[in-house]
Amino acid sequence: MFRAVLIEKDDAGYRASVKALDESTLPEGDVSVRVAYSSLNYKDGLAITGRGAVVRKFPMVPGIDLVGTVEASSHPGVAVGDAVILNGWGLSEVHWGGLAQRAQVRGEWLVPLPEAFTPRQAMAIGTAGYTAMLCVMALERHGVTPERGEVLVTGASGGVGSVAIALLAKLGFTVVASTGRPQEADYLKSLGASEIIDRNELGLPGKPLGKERWAGVIDAVGSHTLANACATTKYRGTVAACGLAQGLDFPASVAPFILRGVTLVGIDCVMAPREDRLEAWRRLARDLDVSKLELMTREIGLDEVIDTATALLDGKERGRIVVNVDR
Template sequence: MFKGILLEESGKQTHASLQRLNEQQLTTGDVLIKVDYSTLNYKDALAITGKGKIVRNWPMVPGIDFAGTVLSSDNSAYRIGDEVLLTGWGVGEQTWGGLAEKASVNADWLIPLPPGMTAKRAMAIGTAGFTAMLGVMALEQAAVTPDQGSVLVTGATGGVGSVAVQLLARAGYEVHASTGRPEHSDWLKSLGAHTIIDRIQLDQEPAALESQHWAGAIDAVGGRTLARILSQTKMYGAVAACGLTGGVALNTTVMPFILRGVQLLGINSVHIPNAKRMEAWQRVHKSLPLTYENDVNVLTLDQAIEAAHDMVAGKPVGRVVIQP
């Protein structure tokens, strides 16, 4: 038996509870893992609270990422005692996820824990940090360099945004951080933000083209904010889009693309080839401070459900790590 958060559907309502489960209930996979750490992501919070249509199969153990130790394996790629991590692949949505003491998944979804990285550090970074690194890599591949001007990060106090601020600042970019929480301005500046912008300034209907402000951007908001960023991006700049907290609709024009050569770069952190996964994880591990994981909030499974409700209400700041 092992403990896990179980989501059950009753009518149109989601009920979340901490339960004792057995291994026979686990989603079929060829590797059984002891979960050492997981993360409470915004997507997990939506699943737990029922505020978003995240879960595809019921009942469900949420948790879109985890790091742990192999307990048994029917795949030659992994042996008992190997340290592994997983993000994406529909785990916590279609198959049982990481907010439990054990998980069973397909070996193809795993990657070895990078050398020198602990399970706690991996989940302090988590899907959010991994996504932020993919965003930085996308801007680099689009030839956005620090000498071209300032870069913007939206949703800067969130998981993706806060890591993106650090990664970009440490890479030499002048980072402008957009947030709806001005009380956390000093914290964002301690992460490397040069300037703090009230999110209201961006959450407005854009003109087809506006004054050129940004060499690049990592946007975790979407909606009207993303449309306005595109209208303000400099000639041959690029915007990496990885979130939708501001809405899924994108009402814009072709003007930024055909008159300024702006690139809109979609970031999908769920289905990424393992070679690119390893590159991103190794880079984010090396790029963040060695003490990074000391600044995260570590909670137990018993506290995760309440924390999910707080997260949807916009209360936490930064990363929330779950230690089963």
């Protein structure tokens, strides 16, 4: 038996609870993992509360992240005793995820835990931090350097935003953080932000083109915020879009793209190829200040996950939430 958060949907409705499950209920997979930690992300919050159509198969164990030790494997690239990380690959959607003490997964989904990180630190990074690194890598590929000017990070108090600020600051960028929580200004500056702006400067309907300011943008918000970020990005700047906290819509014009040569890069963390994942984790091990990581992280147990998921969606949480599945 093992403990897990379980989402069910039937005639009684949509609900999430912590249950003891038999290992025979685990889904198919060629690797069995004893989970040490998971994390709580925005997507997990949507799945657990039912506020978003994330789960496509019931019952479902949510949790898009996990780190743990391989207990059994028939996959040629994965051995018993390996310390491994899993991010994405349909966890919480069509395959049981990491908010449990056990997981049965496909070996090709796993990447090694970098020696630079403890299991807890790996989940403090989690999908949010791995996504932030993919965004930074995208900006770099398109020629965004510290010398070109400021980089905007939206949704700055969240998981992606917090890690993105820490990464960019260590790499020498001047970071401007956009947030709806002005009380978090000191926190964001401690991560490396040089300036804090109110999210309403970008979150309301704007013009097709605004004054050029940003050399690059990492956006976890979408909707009007993403549209206005593109409209105020400098000539040949780059915007990396990875989230939808404000909405799925994109009420923009083509003006920034055809008049200023702005590049909009979509960042997919769920199905990213293995080589991209390995590179992102290698870069995180090199470029993330783990002391900053601790500033943005708090730990909870499985029994706290459901209430915390609601608080996360309501904007009452900041940074990263690590879940100790044995608590």
